[in-house]
Amino acid sequence: MIQGTHSDAGKSMLVTALCRALHRRGLKVAPFKPQNMALNSAVTVDGGEIGRAQAAQARACGLEPHSDMNPVLLKPTTDRAAQVILRGQAIGTLDAVAYHDYKRRAREAVLAAWASLTSRFDHLIVEGAGSPAEINLREHDIANMGFAEAVDCPVILLADIDRGGVFAHVVGTLALLSGSERERIVGVVINRFRGDRSLLQPGLDWLENETGKPVLGVLPYLQDLHLEAEDALPARNSPADAAAGPTLRVAVPVLPRISNHTDLDPLRLHPAVELVWVRPGRPLPPADLLILLGSKAVRADLAALREQRWDRDLLRHLRYGGKLIGICGGYQMLGRTIRDPEGIEGVPGSSPGLNLLPLDTTLTPEKRLRRVRGRLALRDAPLEGYEIHAGVTTVLAPGQPAAELAHGPDGLISADDQILGSYVHGLLDHPQACAALLDWARSQPTDRAQPIAGTGCAPDIRAVRERDLERLADMAEAHLDMSTILSLLEVR
Known part of the structure; x- marks a missing residue:
């Protein structure tokens, strides 16, 4: 499972990269996101609705998207309410308080979808939502550590260095987790790095000594990457050539x-x-x-x-x-x-x-x-x-x-x-x-x-998106400790 120190750390991108890299190695792999909040969605092969990021991840695995890959999709209708899509089908609109109470039922749908996918695939790459350190949302959590602990899933923590404060993000996130949750994290990945890796190495050494967690990779900032956005609009207009x-x-x-x-x-x-x-x-x-x-x-x-x-x-x-x-x-x-x-x-x-x-x-x-x-x-x-x-x-x-x-x-x-x-x-x-x-x-x-x-x-x-799936897989192979990641899959 890939969890992030904050929203937009690059979780969707890393899951997509791993999905394509493992698919290229001939592994029977599928994506999974227990709970997603997004207004960009796609229609699945079984006539359901899931987040577009999970549909792109399915294509990275050489699969048609299926509603089990994103069993809970929340589509905001106001700042305080969202339409709830459960295993591909809309069940109604709930405000935040009502949905918090509904999570027990949503958890059943998440675990049923997980069981369905694990019966059909050898490996699943799971994407978290937001941050596992959002302590106000910990009760009945189905998006991050609550899910990981329920299915006994190892976690890689992803942090975005382009925003600054990357070491504080990692250390602060680990500090807010319980002891069992911290043990579940098997390593850290740094995303969107620009510059000379040797200048970053002293910070990586400190991070490993301070947290006891190995750094499993430093991913470069990829220019002109065109993946389907989960929700956020492009930050800038697109000028003509x-x-x-x-x-x-x-x-x-x-x-x-x-x-x-x-x-x-x-x-x-x-x-x-x-x-x-x-x-x-x-x-x-x-x-x-x-x-x-x-x-x-x-x-x-x-x-x-x-x-x-x-x-x-x-x-x-x-x-x-x-x-x-x-x-x-x-x-x-x-x-x-x-x-x-x-x-x-x-x-x-x-x-x-x-x-x-x-x-x-x-x-x-x-x-x-x-x-x-x-x-x-x-x-x-x-x-x-x-x-x-x-x-x-x-x-x-x-x-x-x-x-x-x-x-x-x-x-x-x-x-x-x-x-x-x-x-x-x-x-x-x-x-x-x-x-x-x-x-x-x-x-x-x-x-x-x-x-x-x-x-x-x-x-x-479609050709552009396929090209960029290959770019992501190449990046994963070049900049991640794939031997450790593959060993995690073997353990499973």
């Missing part, structure tokens, strides 16, 4: 419960795209394309959009000939009404939509979870992705669907060809679909006469 020629600007309003922003990973990597994340307090800038992403609380995020006056910016953008895409919750916002009679995402009621597409949406307890494939209406480009949504959307007037999927039409394109809405996550993943959507977005009159580069310039995001 001037050498790629004429660029296209894409602006994305950052709403409080924005989800599955990994849908835009292909645009982050596109050399001819400038991707701008617009934070609260700033107007939507001039752009060729605006994108409304998914949301875990669509009505609340729609209210936030109006509070920022971004609805006015959207209308101005359309008046000047700009294009607009809504994906999943963003697609629902484009309609006339969003109804939530049962309070699925908050207080029961209804909200007027942006009234830009002729459709109504009603939120229901049953989630639509499925993988999809088909053809995009634009250029008949191939399309493959997934749906995760609680809404049932009714199109109120005849129109051009955004795509034809194996199960039927999806989404809508406005009569004036300026707006496209779709339920499909992964809309941009296929290079041909990405190129078709960007050329459509760039077709309005501007002072830049040349269109952006086409299919040949669109990145193959």
Whole structure:
């Protein structure tokens, strides 16, 4: 099990690296995260929902993601409440106090999923959540040491040196653990190191002498690593490459419960795209394309959009000939009404939509979870992705669907060809679909006469992710004490 001294220490990355390294050695290995809190999720082969990081780790193992790999997924709806996904299926929304009481039942689901995976695989690499030293969350813990002790799992502690204070993080974390928990930690890994290892060695020697824990590796800071984010948005905008020629600007309003922003990973990597994340307090800038992403609380995020006056910016953008895409919750916002009679995402009621597409949406307890494939209406480009949504959307007037999927039409394109809405996550993943959507977005009159580069310039995001899985495995083999790690697996 990999546990971190704090959130974002790099646990997901290290688990992914070990999964691919062990898979390359021919071992039958799978990932496991008992409890995850994230708004980016993926649909599993068994029709469930798990965190995207665990789906990426499954691919690192050469596997299809399965709901057992992340038996508890918490998707925040407010600062104090979250939808609880248990072994792939939503069971309701609980506030923090109610979930604390619910942990006993969640623990049963975690141990059942663990038993299921251990019966099918020789080795599991487990990812903790947050820090094991969060003493206010120790009771009924299923995310870190509580789980490790329940299944008798050895733990490697990971610390991020790039943030500073790495030795204090390690020593402080160990000091806050019980004696049995400290004994369970078999070693320490330092992450995101830049510089000459020899200059760090005196600190590593001190750490081993002070704690009695061996340092099992110092991982370098990897530039331009493109793994699917578990939750956090990119810290910076993505500038276009001037050498790629004429660029296209894409602006994305950052709403409080924005989800599955990994849908835009292909645009982050596109050399001819400038991707701008617009934070609260700033107007939507001039752009060729605006994108409304998914949301875990669509009505609340729609209210936030109006509070920022971004609805006015959207209308101005359309008046000047700009294009607009809504994906999943963003697609629902484009309609006339969003109804939530049962309070699925908050207080029961209804909200007027942006009234830009002729459709109504009603939120229901049953989630639509499925993988999809088909053809995009634009250029008949191939399309493959997934749906995760609680809404049932009714199109109120005849129109051009955004795509034809194996199960039927999806989404809508406005009569004036300026707006496209779709339920499909992964809309941009296929290079041909990405190129078709960007050329459509760039077709309005501007002072830049040349269109952006086409299919040949669109990145193959799946190939990029596969390349980086190999980079991670190479890093693990070069910078970790793999003999000790393999010996731990042999002991198990």
